Amino acid sequence: MQTPNRLPDDSGEKGLGSAPESNAKPTLNFIQEIIAKDLKSGKYDGRVHTRFPPEPNGYLHIGHAKSICLNFGLAAEHEGGLCNLRFDDTNPIKEEDEYVKSIIEDIRWLGFDWEDRLFYASGYFEQMYQYAVRLIELGKAYVCDLNAEQTRECRGTLTKPGKDSPYRNRSVKENLDLFERMRAGEFPDGLRTLRAGIDMTSPNLNMRDPVIYRILHAAHHRTGDKWCIYPMYDWAHGLEDSIEGITHSICTLEFENHRPLYDWFLEQLGVYHPQQIEFARLELTYTVMSKRKLLELVKEGYVGGWGDPRMPTISGLRRRGYTPESIRNFCRGIGMAKFNSVIDIARLEHSLRDDLNKRSPRVMGVLRPLRVVIDNYPEGQVEELDAVNNPEDPSAGTRKVPFSRVLYIEREDFREDPPRKFFRLAPGREVRLRYAYFVTCVDVVKDARTGEVVELHCTYDPATRGGDSPDGRKVKGTIHWVSAAHALTAEVRMYDHLFTKENPGEVEEGADFKANLNPNSMERITSCRVEPSVAGATPGSRYQFERNGYFCVDPDSSAETLVFNRTVGLRDSWGKIEKKLQQKKR
């Protein structure tokens, strides 16, 4: 018994309608409209049954997430709706079991469930073969002895019609015999093909007697050596959809020209006929989204693998610290169109921050430590100060943070010669140490040789314990800190866009997208200090390091060394001001 797909319970769920991250009335995108119409007319007996059909030849990326959310979402928003997971594994040369595993893991992680409906195109190979036999018997398919090059020559061009293959008029009997012998392995790779007999003069190249079976003596990751002929996409895909009783077969735009063929096969065979609908694939600024290019980055070692935190893959985003919710919200918000568009990656980062802000416990962590001694604080004294865990969520409670005489603050929170609008620490200036005391910088210690600031001396005002001044005195800045004696040492990996250009494909003559790789897409900082409350944090745990950004514990982390990935920074308005000030100077 099959039960409906359920969409994970996102707050503020409004269905897949475009745009409405807010309270806007839910509007239907063009696919939802088609489904609504079909439901009304009873076209598929009121059923909605979609499928997500990845080829296991690479890892899933954020573009796939759009399709996954679409297909599973469509099923979830209709009573009794179903969505299958189906591996489109018709090309053994490119496909591997490793990819199958990762795809399953990624879709699960995204929060979707196909229950018992996990299918493989390879599971239908026998049926597809029988359908091909039927097409031959119908006189609509023939075995062709042309090789690949000859086939291409015969096909004609975009502007010139093709010519009929000399083997087009073989008898049904001969075709049946030859096709059976193709299957039996009598011929080497490429010697013959089975082609549909349609129309070599069609303006749609896909209709010019497309190949539907090729000979490939290759082991398949699921069927092993059982087959040496494999179906082509156009033949296989519609049959897969038909066999599974799919109602709406959603694919990307480049298959638009294939729809006539999709329809033709099912019509000739007289079998159940789903409807193919095309939508625009997702593109993002500052990254690439083709499996081919991602594979290239992996194989040539530009990144650490498919799951490198800089990759737009699901596994990369996961390791980086993205939440499934943020990805789903993003996918819901970007809408659905019939033309290619490029979405600003800032939008993905926005849904990330939006989600992380609500759920991340706050913690203090210093990325680039600067030693501070509080001269008038008693040596050896330690105070446990109260800190709020999450201002967005009172139920998260508070924790104790140790304070002592020697602290670390962020190097960039001190300027010996502070520019205008710099509200942080400087000689003679008073700031608040978050949840602790007001401190005033009284001395700056520099390295005699390099002139580098190595230590600060401050005095604190005991009356400001907790961060409030009883006399109503105001400070412009509040900075984070850790107690030197209590802090944990950590490694932090900072990430930036993988490419320096919005459109990585925009390159000089002769160069390719890799010329736009960002040489600074990762920076490793090794002697960071974080407050002791994060001790023992396990991989995947997420925090906001106050004023710094969102971080998550990397799998490389161990009991000895904590390793964090910076998932995304906080919005940085001081950074913008500073940039502007610098531009004015020039």
Place this chain on the structure above:
RNA sequence: UACCCGGUGGUGUAAUUGGUAACACACCAGGUUUUGGUCCUGGUAUUUCAGGUUCAAGUCCUGACCGGGUAGCCA
């Protein structure tokens, strides 16, 4: 030069299907704030062009222009 698809602010999508062009992101300005975060308020800016139908056109018609896809025994 063939066929198919498509053009709404800087970006991505809406527009009760012929009736005041709206929402989000980004950007800018201000307010709140023990995170220069969050939150709140305000602002800039849009129907590719030319005709036509209509009381009324982003929406319908015609033409132009621009963009994308297609010549794998890949999917």
